[in-house]
Amino acid sequence: MSDQHSPIRSFGRLKSRPIKPRQAALLETLLPKVRVPPGPVESQGLMPAARETWLEIGFGGGEHMAAQADLHPDVLVLGAEPFHNGVASALRHLDERGLANVRLHDGDVRDLTGRLADASLARIFILFPDPWPKSRHHKRRLVQEGAVAEFARLLAPGGRLRFASDWAHYVDWSLQRIAANPAFRWTAENADDWRTPPADHITTRYEEKRLGDCAPVFLDFVRN
Template structure:
């Protein structure tokens, strides 16, 4: 008999402080308009003029997502985030900047990946995911072999994946899992390639807090 239990959560809390009234209103009015479909879908159908689609998994407050959308108005930016306060914050950015190229999934990113067709994304960002630092919780980390396989499936050939973390052990384990996949090619040629933020990186308030145990590390890969 198949295991009917849901997969382990890869994220912590769903909601923290009370959401401001203005952002709460956007949850009711704007989110339904830009929420991705709850059934399998083709990203290109969500924005006919988009030259390609990018995905950010765990967008936090939406700063990076909104900045990338503003810099690339011809790209569809899909964001996945289960944290209610983060979704509300991202909606504020979308509303204030009038970003018509953002679509959101307010839930588990793995559910979203399962609804995407093969080779449908040109870029994926996974920036500072929940590190689950305690050893007994490492099984809850997002980057596991099955998730890497799904990421490879939805990335088009030549597509790019970026992972960043400020937890040394998570960086090491994630790198092991990415390198174990022959379809992902690590682009680093020297130490500065992972020690320095990439030229197109957008620093967020979370990153500036330096809550991890090491300086931020950036791992970029290309889908073979």
């Protein structure tokens, strides 16, 4: 399948270490309450008073997603993550903060985005996704031309897309593909705009581990 037509797809492990008892209990009790229901996804049905709807693709342990939802209680925050342990961790954050404005999709993000209407999102976050550094695995990267086209469909005019990574090649790869789509405008005006975390960014424990080959880079785009 060519890069241009590659859909959004989640790759990687679905489960690793044993899940702690408290988180396992939340998978049984809380997840069914906050899981995005089947069928077309409409904010009016999930959160009638929502000012906007945001999506985080691959929320990891859920720290950033939960913190943003806590800071913006009038925003419906959708999160997609196939990694079972990450979902369990996110549920703990939702439970501890008592958040009522988050809905989770515990699976491939394509199953969620395909049910979202055109121009239904105000923000999309893709933060430190799996870089798939080996050349033969680049086709597994989330950011492909087809995925960028889907982001453009989902974002309303003036909506924002943020990509962050600490792998230099993935940063260059993503910048080329997103900037090549005329629906997006890169907001950076100088080097500090991508080297310095945005004012509204929430640093996570994963980010602090610095597992990549460069300092974190933040690419912000606006939907034309």
